[in-house]
Amino acid sequence: MNSPTQPKPTSAAPLQAPKGTRDFYPEEMRIQNHLFDVWRRACLDFGFEEYEGPTFEHLELFTEKSGQEIVTQLYNFKDKGDRDIALRPEMTPTLARMVNQKGNSLKLPLKWFSLPRLFRYEKAQRGRLREFFQLNMDIIGCEGVAGEVELLSAIIEMLKAFGLTSEDFSVQVSSRRLLSEFLDGQGVLPEKKNSVYAALDKRAKIGPDAFREILSKEGLSGANIDAIEAFFKCKSLEDLKPFLPATASTGLGELERLFAYMRDLGYAGFVNLDLSVVRGLAYYTGVVFEVYDKAVGLRAVAGGGRYDNLLASLGGIPQTGVGFGMGDVVLAELLKEKGLMPTGREPLDYYLVDVAPGEDKLPKPTLLQLAQRLRADGRRVGYALSGEKFKKQMTQANDQAAKRVLFFGSDKASGENYEIKDLSSGEQRVCGFDDL
Numbered sequence: 001m002n003s004p005t006q007p008k009p010t011s012a013a014p015l016q017a018p019k020g021t022r023d024f025y026p027e028e029m030r031i032q033n034h035l036f037d038v039w040r041r042a043c044l045d046f047g048f049e050e051y052e053g054p055t056f057e058h059l060e061l062f063t064e065k066s067g068q069e070i071v072t073q074l075y076n077f078k079d080k081g082d083r084d085i086a087l088r089p090e091m092t093p094t095l096a097r098m099v100n101q102k103g104n105s106l107k108l109p110l111k112w113f114s115l116p117r118l119f120r121y122e123k124a125q126r127g128r129l130r131e132f133f134q135l136n137m138d139i140i141g142c143e144g145v146a147g148e149v150e151l152l153s154a155i156i157e158m159l160k161a162f163g164l165t166s167e168d169f170s171v172q173v174s175s176r177r178l179l180s181e182f183l184d185g186q187g188v189l190p191e192k193k194n195s196v197y198a199a200l201d202k203r204a205k206i207g208p209d210a211f212r213e214i215l216s217k218e219g220l221s222g223a224n225i226d227a228i229e230a231f232f233k234c235k236s237l238e239d240l241k242p243f244l245p246a247t248a249s250t251g252l253g254e255l256e257r258l259f260a261y262m263r264d265l266g267y268a269g270f271v272n273l274d275l276s277v278v279r280g281l282a283y284y285t286g287v288v289f290e291v292y293d294k295a296v297g298l299r300a301v302a303g304g305g306r307y308d309n310l311l312a313s314l315g316g317i318p319q320t321g322v323g324f325g326m327g328d329v330v331l332a333e334l335l336k337e338k339g340l341m342p343t344g345r346e347p348l349d350y351y352l353v354d355v356a357p358g359e360d361k362l363p364k365p366t367l368l369q370l371a372q373r374l375r376a377d378g379r380r381v382g383y384a385l386s387g388e389k390f391k392k393q394m395t396q397a398n399d400q401a402a403k404r405v406l407f408f409g410s411d412k413a414s415g416e417n418y419e420i421k422d423l424s425s426g427e428q429r430v431c432g433f434d435d436l
Ligand code: HAM
Pocket: 089, 090, 091, 092, 120, 122, 127, 128, 129, 130, 131, 132, 134, 136, 137, 138, 281, 299, 300, 301, 302, 303, 304, 305, 322, 323, 324, 325, 326, 327, 328, 329, 330, 331
């Protein structure tokens, strides 16, 4: 039953939000803020600076370089000036464009992070939405594997800060460079490599038969495909050596250095070699990685890698890049599964209860002045807005997670003294303003 003061709903059904989007009511917003707080703190601790770009870009920024999969997921349209525009499905092309626009004036290496809202027309399912947020951390202008070490360390430390351990997640590492060297050895032409990567990226989803079929359509022989299958079974860097060309492999050397660093930093339990990680995006050139949960079976929490040609291919000065994106949706699912999400609203320090509310249904100016003084002193303060009765005010104090109530106008306190009650212990006392 609606109370007399509540408006009645109209007969039309209320509109729903579009599929694949989310409403952030205060409860969800608290969780979102928690993710953003931990992310932002970790980025700042690692010396990264925050940046942001537009939510829409010229369509060609994404069609040129992101790779086929993301292009099929674009939200694009013609604007009123007949320009082709797309909502950003990822941040990396925008970052590359922004760096390119500044030419030589930026001091390298750049360590930048962003928390963009992204849009992809995907089938909405667990861990996949059409609008989501993604932490991006990228380093521009660092050629050696130290860039990868910095990013993997940041991922591990931030996931630990959320309360996760090496029992909960692992960073699966591979290398496009290594793969490319192996495919060279198999006589795969450079122009075929991107379709081989795309097939490899889908392999787990489509199964071995469909995988073989795609590769043979690309002109690979049965022997080539057998060698690829055998290569992917390798579990250690040592196992890989027979598959690589006799000349020194750059890809292998990079992975050896990366794993050595991770061991030295005490992160060996968090990282694994996993050749099935290829990444769906077209611009990666070197080390690639994805972060997976170990028990829940969710999609990747994060993914990234090295992209040494992207900036130049978008018309900039040749400059190396390495980075990753971590989505809010999968991370939130994982934290919920593990019971690591904050519960309850942000508490108030004081709820001011007017012990003798007036008939005019308005709070007293003197009560508002006290609230103003307390807020100016950094206290979080609430009070009844519509002259509610004492009992209703106490209910509101509890609903608003007040730690204490202050009985405004109590006959037990006078002048600059106030009677307060601690709502968790029930303890009641009188104190001066400075003790509040
Ligand atoms: P990505 O693998 O496409 O990489 O996305 C990275 C992460 O974003 C995924 O692991 C997933 O957690 C999240 N994500 C992707 N699509 C969705 C979706 N539809 N709904 C919810 N979450 C999603 C990139 O975007 C690269 N630009 C990352 C990068 C930065 N590489 C270098 N720098």
